[in-house]
Every structure is written in C-alpha cells, then in structure tokens.
Amino acid sequence: MQRYVGEVFVVRREGVRVAEPTGGVARRDAGAPPQTWFATIDDETPGLPLVRNGRVSAEIELVHPVPDGGSIGRAVRFRQAARTSVPAKAVVADRRDDAMDRLELVPEEWQPYEVRAGELGAHGWEAFVGTLFPLPVEEIDAVFGAGWEQLVRIEPWLVPLQTDGGDRAAT
Secondary structure: OOEEEEEEEEEEEOOEEEEEEOOOOOOOOOOOOOOOEEEEEOOOOOOHHHOOOOOEEEEEEEOOOOOOOEEEEEEEEEEOOOOOOOOOOOOOHHHHHHHHHHHOOOOHHHOEEEEEEEEOHHHOEEEEEEEOOOOOHHHHHHHHOOOHHHOOEEEEOOEEOOEOOOOOEOO
C-alpha cells in the first residue's frame, strides 16, 4: 500500500473514530457534516494518545483504487505538530463574482472534498477548493484560466510521503 500524509481532524462518526481532512481550517466546527473521504483508525495507532481536538498530521496507507467516497485506507501514525497550511487569502470585493464563477468550474476529476466560499471573519472573504490529491498547475490553469491564484486557494488533502529511505518521514 502506498503511504500519504495529510492534515486531519480525528472525529467520531457513528461511534467510530476516523481521520477526516481539515478543509484548510485550523479548528473543526462541532456541527460539520462528514467529509467525502476518511481514514480508519485503530486504537493502537502510534501517536493516537497525543491527538486532542486540533488538527494533526496523519500518515495514511491508501487502498487501491481509491473509492468515490468513504474509507480511503487507514491512519498508521499521527504526529502532534501538523504542517503549516497555506494561509487563507482574502479576495477583494470587486472580484468575488470572478472567484464564484471559478468555483462552479471545479470538475469531479479533481476529486474535490470541499468547495466553498465565505467570510474569513474580519479578514474578508475566501474561495477554497480542497482536493484529495495535488493537481498539476497546468491542469488548474486549463480549467480556471489565468490569474486564478488571486481568487481561489486550492489545497490537497494528501501528498505522497517522502521518507529518508527508512520508515521515517523526511522533514
């Protein structure tokens, strides 16, 4: 099985603990609906006792092929310190319609788990696309057109695990 790493929230769904993508946010909304994909968690998973209510990094063994929804594999390790997420960026008020137009173009082939637009509190307004895996910039350019980087934040949930040749993640 191939291993990937991504930021997760550990939540209970139907009484079972699972790891879900963070959706690019630092704190999980208590009433958030289930995500499209999740990773299963065993009680013996290394690092699990360190997990609290915040976002953490998880090493996940993926099943192949990845299903259209549901369990994508199992979390095999947690790390207390999550990688730094790309910070949200405010879209200027007169470009919000342009950002919304691009969100409507997101194809299913990108395996989006979250497409949203909304307030950033006092910081303004944001357009966000969370994808299951990284996308080539050329593919995003072909769908969204030039200048999309100023309007939409795209963040993959899972990236291939880079190791130091052993079983340790490279930093």
